[in-house]
Amino acid sequence: MITVEKLGKIVNTHDGQLEILKNIDFTIENGTSVAITGESGSGKSTLLSLLAGLDRSTSGKVIIDQQELGAMDEDQLAKFRANKVGFIFQSFHLLGSLTALENVMLPIELKGIKDAKAEAQRLLDQVGLNHRLSHYPKQLSGGEQQRVAIARAFATKPAILFADEPTGNLDSKTGNNVAELLFELNASHGTTLVLVTHDEKLAQTCANQIVLSAGMQVTE
């Protein structure tokens, strides 16, 4: 379970301090899906980065499975990410020097799990890319790249999956397909899905929605 208590984030800018997030409170049950929505600059991505342990809050707490992220040092956070979390990004972030297969194998290998290749092949097969295993990201279309990214995100069987605008870079048809695939895998793996999106339709597919406006939580 993810519990967020009075979460706030302030950054220093040239014009003084800027409060990006104020007093955010919510809980997300295991195995559900949540969409974080709001207009540009409302603090969606910042919230996601705090939930995923990529950034540190200035006030409040994020507690995941009884562990408070703010109390962890960099190495503990890294371990937390390795064991609990998977990511999907708007710009895919595949490693250009690795093939599709190798991109999916990487997180499995990093965890030291054997048979990374077989597992990665199985996942790429699930996302319908078994004919693209040895292609480099450059040689794949946007939709294909995001499907590789989805396979990679599920590769370590994370408890929570964070997705930042997963369809933002795709045309609507491809976006729909990718979203469908994402929810399918989410359901079959029983993963908690936290998704940042502009896309109202995609947001509605999620079980819950958190709407942000100018750093404030509007609804849960």
Add this chain to the structure above:
Amino acid sequence: MASWSLVYKLFARDWRSGELKVLIAALLVAVSAVSSISFFSQRVEIAMLEESSRFIGADLRISGPREMAPEWLAKTTQMNLSSAKSLMFASVASTELAFQLSSIRAVDSKYPLKGTLTLTLADQTTIEVNTKPAEGEIWLDSRLYDKLDVSFGDLVEVGVAEFKVAGIIAAEPGRGGSLLSFLPRLVMNLADVERAKVIQPGSRINWQYHLAGTRTDIDAYSAWFKDNANETWSQIGAKNGVPRIERTLQRAESFLGFASLASLILAGIAIAMVANRYAEHHFDHAAILRCFGCTQKDVMKIYGLNLLLIGFVTSILGGGLGFGIHLLLVELMKDLLPTNLPMPGISSFYVALATGLTALVGFALPALIRLGKVAPLRVLRKDLTPMSMRGYLTYALTLVSLALIMWWQTQDVMLVANVLGGGIVVALIFGIIAQGFLKLGLRLGRMTSGSIYFGIKQVERHSSASRIQILAFGLAMLIMLLVMLLRNDLLATWQQKLDKDTPNHFIVNIEAYETETLEGFFDQHQIKHAGLFPMIRSRVKLPESAEGEISREVNISWALDLPSHNTLVDGEWAPKNTQSGLPAMSLEEEFAKGRNLKFGDIIEFNTGGQVYKGEVTSFRTVKWDSFKPNFFVIFTSDAIKELPAEWMTSFYLPKHQKPLLKDILEQYPAATLVELDAIMEQIQRIIDQVSIAVEFVLLFVMMAGLMVLLAAVQSSMDIRNFESTILRTLGAQKSYLRSAIVSEFSLIGLMSGLMASAGTELTAFGLYKYIFELPFELHLWVWISGPIMGLTVITFAGYQASKRVLKQSPMVSLRQL
């Protein structure tokens, strides 16, 4: 989290995808340039030493008044040195009709130990030997052969025994230096000395030990011997047999050492630029790895080991390549180098390996550390570029590794300190100059318009990148110019063909009453000579304030005028009065410095029981390689003219006048005449070889420099190509972009060229003064060629590197971003 096998896998994948190509290419250039220059220099150095070893007949020659103590000899065997001894003494060789005082060398086994003795045999054939005459036989040099008027097989008496003439010595190594060698030479077997009964108690004898072995062993023994033997023993090594050779070799070694360093710094520049590019390309990778749960340490480990693997592979490849290139160089120069150059040792390979790795660590680690610092949040916020390391830390790291490599390469702490110290000063001054030049260039640029203005404006827009590029290009060109400058001045110094009338003969043993007629003879035949100098062999007693003592006899001279080949550096040559009222004398500067002798010091001399004194009133420098009579001590008046002296001079006799030698010998039968032509030829040959080696090394450094410049330009192209692509999609014409790029690179090239020129002169000043001991003056060509080189090479390289983006459609470029 990141296991070895994973690191290897990542490395293999990066390798296969071609991501590492540029880094590996730069490193390969670096390591192969450094190692080939180092292999080549090492072998040339060995060859040069070998040649000069031949000149003295051994790698090390030790002389003393008695036989060596058994433990000293035992030490030679223990240190793996081969040795041979000979006994030197002067004695009369005679036949029934003639006699001649001769310098006799009695040889126990091998002579010479290095090089050969050229012998003409009875059947007029010439052979090269390195052995001893058979018992009962002797070899004579041609002078003695003529003087005694003997033929092969005739008997010559030495002491109480008779010996058969078995060969004429046509050439012998190491005739030069000691006075004994002015006498004609006779070589006999050491076993015959006792039979001849020539050595009596009190005879002036000199034992010579010739030693040969590896450089390290010889150096070690030489140092050990110096600590254990007293002042009556002297040693001459291959490096210090002849002043002219000694200085040539020292400068050549410094040059080769400097060239190695130069290529290394060039390589370092390339590595640093390419590693930075590698790091920037991998920021996203690092961020993703952090998202997957890698700690900072894991990321550093992955990329660090990656880099180490690259270093290892390229060092081995580069070392091999360097070895190949050096073989090629040696092959190209095979007519000019001694035939059997010893191969470089396996240690050279270790040096290559260590060099590659250290250069990589030193120059690439700062970039690597940036990679480790990538925040995982970068996956969401692309603008989160890790900060560069703290400036001083980066520089310290680079400097330490550079110093380490330099020390490995040169083993010369002075050179390293100088180059690095100078480098730091130059870099600081550079920074300031670069800023100034850039401002000036930009101001001038404002007067332009259109695409040229845009190009120049680009330099300003990316001002921090521009400054780094100007610094890197400038530094690379500085090194190229500097090596070229050194080469020019060294060669000019070496190839100063000895003046046409440099003396090629010495004549000694002239009696005072003969000097006038001899001068008359020289004038009559228009023979140029160095002036006649008296020589008074004296024991020397230094004042108490002086350091050390002089146990051997020294030749003291007197002259009313300062000899033309001497330069007065301090004091007065012939003051009217001295403090003590004793006669004034002038000392050779180094001789005085080494013994802490000062103005007003009184030195006591003793020649055959007659004591005389003088007061130091001036210091002189002396051209030891002028082939003219030179003295440590010259009295500047005729106060000691009554003391028994023999006179000497040197003179130049062209080939066609050689028959006059016979007249001289007839008129001055007691005099001894020495021909120097052969020695001078030998010296010239050594200098020629060294010059050619320097030329080749220069060529190689220039090639390495060009490659590094091209690689550096290439690695700076990412952002330019990105912007060009965007501009093209916005509708910019190819010609507009082309002219913008050309003007941008022209400005950067011009600035770096100017900086290179300024830096070259500045660095050269220090190097000339402290390392090469050459006179320094500003060089117009450096100021012209720096900017021209910068303008042409950098602009051309930049234009070439941007061609691809200009050629292909913007769409294709966009996809590649």
